[in-house]
Each structure stands twice: as structure tokens, then as C-alpha cells.
Amino acid sequence: MLFCELTAEEFEQHVNENFSHYTQSRVHYNYKRSHHEPVYLLGVKENGRVIASCLLTSARAFKMFNYFYSHRGPVMDYDNRALVDFFFTELSRYLRKRKGLFVLVDPHIIVNYRNHEGEVIQSNNLEPLIAQMDRLGYHHKGFTVGYSMSSQARWLSVLHIDGKTEDQLLKEMEYKTRRNIKKTEEMGVKVRDLSIEETDKFFRLFQMAEDKHGFTFRDYDYFVRMQKTYGDQCRLVLSYIDLNDYIGRLEEEHRVKAAELQASRDKLAENPDYRKLKNKTQELEKAVSSVQKKIDDAKQLKETDGEILELASALYIHNEHELYYLSSGSNPKYNQFMGPYNMMWEMIKYAKSLNLKTYNFYGVSGVFTEDAEDYGVLKFKKGFNAVVEEYVGDFEKPLRPLFYRLYKMKK
Known part of the structure; x- marks a missing residue:
């Protein structure tokens, strides 16, 4: 096996052939490069074939060092213990040479599939992998619940659409969800794409969601940047009705x-x-x-x-595997027109047209009781027959333990 830097073409081919997250993509890499931000494509080859790949970004830490991060990476077969050993050992060496202070990874590995009541319907035994990562110095940061600004969502609501017709998908939804979708069609609710110049229409609705749930997530420039980064793989859509x-x-x-x-x-x-x-x-x-x-x-x-009511809007991104429903907002004044139901169904059909495997509703808190902060959102996603995918979470390795401890104390 050979640990090495990958070309953009090698990396792209590997992540397209193996189930991976949209952030592990060539377009993400190209955007970082075009804006002179530090980004690395690393991997392992065996007999000339790429068997592991990883996009890492970095930022300054403690002035003289760098912090490295791989969002939903690396992409590899984690059941191949020899490969895991080799990749992460070599990764540590590579990053130390580049003044690495610590590295954080959150692999695309699912520990449990659950229903929206929180009951486990399928489980993967990851204890051997977690123990192996610990021996390699990559310490598991725990099975967290809730939302955090310092880490990615560990719980995601996902609808599996591969091999199913539109009629099957509708039939498997809850009755209320099917009925609401039908009502939106009868009322004439429609969906259209917003241009990047119309991002303000989305952002106004997004801020309504922030006000409703009492949080502040992203600013306007972030959503413009996402559209520029992902280009044709990104859609900003608006659900509306012509009165x-x-x-x-x-x-x-x-x-x-x-x-x-x-x-x-x-x-x-x-x-x-x-x-x-x-x-x-x-x-x-x-x-x-x-x-x-x-x-x-x-x-x-x-x-x-006015004649046109803007009901709901959302930002979507897709890769070769999934369509991601990332950020959204709706106007509660127009709840009677159920814009989000129409938008979801139209975009599920769009995901089908792209021959994708899943429609990813994205994050939920991992709390399934009625007092959960996102209980209403959880019930909404459940209605589409989604399952909850619980990811393994973050692994962090100090590359310079003494300075790392000082860094943590300072933070």
C-alpha cells in the first residue's frame, strides 16, 4: 500500500464510486483552491488503484500550528483493518510534517438505523473500530445528542429511494403526509428555482425559521458562497402559490x-x-x-x-449518491398552503430523476421525546417514511500533545 497525495481526477473517481458525503467532492476542493484556502487530497493506493481517499482542510491554531479536519471523511472500507491502520498512521506522519497541532475526522460510518421513535431497527458493531482508532491515537468524542456549532450533525433523517417508484414512495408515507401533498397539488402550489440574485427571497424565509426556533445559524453570504461552490450540484428552490x-x-x-x-x-x-x-x-x-x-x-x-405568496424555500446539494436538504425556512402566516410538503415531494421526485440512492432530510437532534427541541421537525420528516441514521461521530488526535493541552486550556 502507498499513502500519497491524489490528483483531483483520482479523488473524484474514488468518491463517486464509493458512497460519500457531498463535502468529500472535487467541487469543494476546487472552490477551496480557487480562494487560496489550504486543502489537501490524500489517499492510499494498492497496485495502482485508489482504495482510500480524503479531503482535508486546515486552519491556523495557536499561531504557529495548524488544525486539520476531514468532514465526513476519509472514504474507505473501514472493515479493512489493515487499511485503517495504514491510512491513519501515515496521515499522522503527514500532518506532523505540516505543523499539525491536532486532526479531527468524522467518518461517514453509521452505528445505528432507527425509526423516528428512536428504536433501533438495525445496528452495526463499531466497538472494534473505535478501539482500533483509539490505539492509533484517534480518540472517539462520544455518542452525542443535540445540535452543536462545533461538530457536524450526528443524527440524520434519510429517505431511501433506490429501487422504488414514485407510487411506492407515496404509498409508504403516512396518510397525513400523502393527503397534504395531494392538497398542495389541488391548490396549485408550485416550486421554482431561485437564481443566486434571488437569494434574499430564501434568506428572508430562513430568518423566519431562525426566529421561530430561537437560533442563529448562517449569514446571507454563506448561502451565496454555497451556490458558487457547488454550482450545478446546488439548487435554491422556492415553494409558492399564485392566488x-x-x-x-x-x-x-x-x-x-x-x-x-x-x-x-x-x-x-x-x-x-x-x-x-x-x-x-x-x-x-x-x-x-x-x-x-x-x-x-x-x-x-x-x-x-399580493398575487404571489412565497411559502417556503430551501437549499439543496447533491452528489452521485444523495440529495441533501440542508437549510430551509417558511412563512408561518401561510401554513394553510403547506408549501414544505409540496417542496419535499417535488425534490424527492427530482432525486429520483437523478437516480440517487437517498433523499437526505439532514439533521435531527437524536432526542425522540415530545419535549425535544425539534419534535415538530422530527414528526414532519417521519411522515415521509424516513429512517434516522446515527453516525459514529468525531475522532480527534493530538499531533503535539503538550501544545494541544495548552491550546485546549486557552480555549
Whole structure:
């Protein structure tokens, strides 16, 4: 085996052929290089073939040293113990030569698959791997729960779409989710792409989510940068409704219901004691009244808020394996139009069109009780028949133990 720096082409081929995260990608590497940020492509070859690859970034630490990080890397077969030993031993040597203070990795390794009640449905025994990493000096930072600004999400909600038709995917969703998707289609809710110049439309909705959940996550420039970095692999989408179209649909529904009501009244006049017909007429009267109220409300909303309502928006990125639903926001004032349901379903179909294996709803907290901070989000994702993938988490190795301890004390 040979530990070496990889060309962009070698790295790209390996991560495309092996299940990997979007951050382990050539486009990420190209962006870092174009902005003169330190980035490394490292790997292992055997008989001239790449069998492990890794994108690492670095930043200054303690002025004279560097901190190294691989987001969801390295990409390799972790069941190959000899390869794991060789890669991480050689990685430590490589980074020490480059003034490394410590290195952090969070591999794309799943310890448990769970349902959205937190019950384990499939488990992988990672104790031997964790013990091996510990012997190599890469200490496991624990099975954490919750969200953190200092580490990546360890719990992700993922829908497996490989080998399933759209009809199958719909059928496997919860009834409420299927019903809400159908309602959005009946109301005429649509999705369109936002250009990079329209990022403000997304960001306004994203800030509403921040206000609702009481957090501050990313600034406007971050989302512009993500679009520039990932280019065609990135989509910023907007779920919206045209009230003129919506009112037209309601008026047509009202015309049909009113005709049915009149026909029922005519029959009831001929058969005044027919209880079943009387009940039907009363139900139709309620239905006509309900549709009329929706028309009146929609016209009033059009007067105050305009013809086009921006319901929800989200940033998506995909690689050869997954479509990632990364950041989003919605306007709670327009919850009745259920924009997020329509957006999710349209993007699931988009992932199918790309022949991807999974639709990744991304992070959940790992807390499954009703008092969880993200319980509403958890229930929403559960409705699409997603599973929770629990990752192994972070491994950290001090490369210069004395200075590392001083660094930690200072922090």
C-alpha cells in the first residue's frame, strides 16, 4: 500500500464510486483552491488503484500550528483493518510534517438505523473500530445528542429511494403526509428555482425559521458562497402559490358544488321526507359555504399580500449518491398552503430523476421525546417514511500533545 497525495481526477473517481458525503467532492476542493484556502487530497493506493481517499482542510491554531479536519471523511472500507491502520498512521506522519497541532475526522460510518421513535431497527458493531482508532491515537468524542456549532450533525433523517417508484414512495408515507401533498397539488402550489440574485427571497424565509426556533445559524453570504461552490450540484428552490390561479380553482370548485347543491335541492323538493337526501343537501350547503369562504379569504389575502405568496424555500446539494436538504425556512402566516410538503415531494421526485440512492432530510437532534427541541421537525420528516441514521461521530488526535493541552486550556 502507498499513502500519497491524489490528483483531483483520482479523488473524484474514488468518491463517486464509493458512497460519500457531498463535502468529500472535487467541487469543494476546487472552490477551496480557487480562494487560496489550504486543502489537501490524500489517499492510499494498492497496485495502482485508489482504495482510500480524503479531503482535508486546515486552519491556523495557536499561531504557529495548524488544525486539520476531514468532514465526513476519509472514504474507505473501514472493515479493512489493515487499511485503517495504514491510512491513519501515515496521515499522522503527514500532518506532523505540516505543523499539525491536532486532526479531527468524522467518518461517514453509521452505528445505528432507527425509526423516528428512536428504536433501533438495525445496528452495526463499531466497538472494534473505535478501539482500533483509539490505539492509533484517534480518540472517539462520544455518542452525542443535540445540535452543536462545533461538530457536524450526528443524527440524520434519510429517505431511501433506490429501487422504488414514485407510487411506492407515496404509498409508504403516512396518510397525513400523502393527503397534504395531494392538497398542495389541488391548490396549485408550485416550486421554482431561485437564481443566486434571488437569494434574499430564501434568506428572508430562513430568518423566519431562525426566529421561530430561537437560533442563529448562517449569514446571507454563506448561502451565496454555497451556490458558487457547488454550482450545478446546488439548487435554491422556492415553494409558492399564485392566488389568481388558486382563486380560479376555487371558483370552479364552487361552480361544481353549487350545481350539485341545486340538483340535490330539486330532488329534495320532490321527496321532502327522504332523510338521506336531506342529509346530502345539508352537507353540500356546508361545502358550498366553505368554498365561498376560501374564495373570500383568498381575495382578501391577495389585496393585502399580493398575487404571489412565497411559502417556503430551501437549499439543496447533491452528489452521485444523495440529495441533501440542508437549510430551509417558511412563512408561518401561510401554513394553510403547506408549501414544505409540496417542496419535499417535488425534490424527492427530482432525486429520483437523478437516480440517487437517498433523499437526505439532514439533521435531527437524536432526542425522540415530545419535549425535544425539534419534535415538530422530527414528526414532519417521519411522515415521509424516513429512517434516522446515527453516525459514529468525531475522532480527534493530538499531533503535539503538550501544545494541544495548552491550546485546549486557552480555549
